Amino acid sequence: MSGKVYLVGAGPGAADLITLRGLRALQRADVVLYDRLIAPELLDEAPPHAERIFVGKAASRHTMPQDAINALLVERARAGQQVVRLKGGDPFVFGRGGEEMLALLEAGVPFEVVPGVSSAIAVPALAGIPVTHRDVASGFAVVAGHETPDKAASSLDWSALARIPTLVVLMARKNIAAICTALLSAGRAPDTPAAAISAGGTPHEQVVAATLATLAQAVEAADMPTPMLVIVGEVVHLMPSCATNRFSR
Template identity: 55%
Template sequence: MHKRNSGGIIERTSDQHRDPPGQWPERSPRGKVYLVGAGPGDPELITLKGLNCLRAADIVVYDRLVSPLLLEEAPSQAMRVFVGKGPGCHSMKQEEINALLIKYAQQGHFVVRLKGGDPFVFGRGGEEALALAHAGIPFEIVPGVSSAIAVPAYAGIPVTHRDLASSVTIVTGHQQHTNTPAAVNWEQLAKLEGTLVIMMGVETLGQISQRLLAGGLSPATPAAVIQQGTVPQQKVVTGTIENIPERAAAARIKSPAVIVIGAVVNLSDPLTWFSTTGPGSAQQGHGSAQQGDRKGRPYYTRTCQADPSYSRGDPCGRPGRGWGFFMNQLKIDS
């Protein structure tokens, strides 16, 4: 049996009410890894298959932007392992994450690799899947709701519209290993019609804006930046491609955020539907976003003590945000 908690998410009443293990999802005696998209932030946006995988997991290896409410959906005895990455600070290198997934699967465990958004949309899921394939590890991909689509929708911005945009281009604004715009031909993108969605581009928004303008994009082109989309602390700043860097800076917009450029941004005001009720949250960039879920707990925890050999706390040496996971440990022999 399941019921809805105070946050609205469907939850188990206890572990004994779970579907019998071995029926669905498929379990492998050799171990198996499910690369699961957790969605853009709101825990209710995970898919049914993703939720079922969580509820059957032995081990959950999860990212920084995964809601704690989703981690609660795993069995109480399951081990939670934090491998999150933030701007300029990684708790674990990607190669180490790959090796960790292989190690747990080789030991016969049902592993859920829980990733924000969709694993294959700037989530490095392709790299992890290749590592598993090369190691001969069985795996499945469970797509998630991408923040590239869902976050604009929660800001009242459809990325396509019959009268305004018949195409959408999704790009990354982050260059690997450097603090410069990604190796994207921004000048060429400026010539495309339709909507441009930029992921991980807040740190380089000023440079991106300059290059799009240099490519011929009209300075009056509507633009929006949405911070912490789909959660109550969502914060939206709108303007034009010319002034959006200044407006985002004035509103102290930080990662995680999605940038949307194109005529569809003008629909944000008439199509606003999502209430940002958290402390300090606001539309159009007023106030300062705070991190928390519907129960008042932080969304983005940085402390996890499960497998002592892989718990590193905050990778940047900062104190935790007041709510960590101290779960029953499952002993994993090397």
Template identity: 50%
Template structure:
């Protein structure tokens, strides 16, 4: 529904919608309603095909995906695209995997819209950290095993390593969840061990979490890089490091076509 913006023109509305980690049953009621009523959907690479099938045929689809080393649209272009679409008077859903405010750059897009007088709303999604670990049989916290959680990005900077405070991350009483961390896993393992985290700390990698294509590899901080390589895991893969991973065998409730580890 179009509404008057600060410049006096009729604008469409923009909803920043978290699609969750992949299973369409994990969408919120509000997310599903907005997806099915959208006139335009601007979607990312990590939105699962099962969720894409929920978009009505009448809606225009615009791909704005980003992969390591290849961006279909850079972030500034996405910001401007959302602004242009809203000014056209159409209702827009900006669909992102997981939660748009957890390593999703949704806040940057919201700020751009707000600074140009465009009405927007944010619909939280189940984050990859919460969804993939739950479907992987790994609690983020557990009494006696983990008193806290740290979320960090695993992207390698071009030509450089990860820019992280390894001394702060190497906490044996904390669960460490690394987004987009498959490529940088060898460096992550080495740096955490160097910073004092025991090399036998349980660790897991979860590929395509919450979907029928989910695969899970369990190992230790020291051997997980080789295990994931041998298994041929691909992005999107979430890395989980901490004592809570030791519960994965007993809590492995989610049966998948591809099997697990």
């Protein structure tokens, strides 16, 4: 059998949020390269003979450099193996799936992208926050809370982002204060509803609701761990715990 790579999104948090197509690819795998944020029980879905290789990343701590991961995907597929690259959320939403796809294309290795449920939408939804609502938010944006360390300056236009009804910031924990300050400096109202969600979709989930002006302080007071996302906008008031403030400030 010829080898092939499957770039699979495992979804956020709970194991049963993976797609059926992703699960089927996992159940046929010869080798699984998996990330830090996947549900551990998903690895039990791979066949007993499948090799499981941890290639997870955390801030400033990479088990394996990205170039080495790319090379391993190519090597194993060329050896005739069915390779699953298992990533939290969706592989193309801040998951470096695009980099891996380009490496596979350059190497001429067959691959398939299996989209996953992105944490950008699912984690707020699991907390009861829709990213859009026709009464208060007709659009949303998703950005990263930190960028490549070697960038001289941020590529994000905070003035433009401050005008979008709902803003979701992934990987927000480290720079939470700077993110809030940037939005406030760009003109977003201090009393804009905001929430931080840590370990969304898992039994360890924590949710803190506040305003844009007070969110960073609330996150620090709660000592919220990573992974954490921030959602800013009137939709936060739709969360069940904020229901008494719905559509108001």
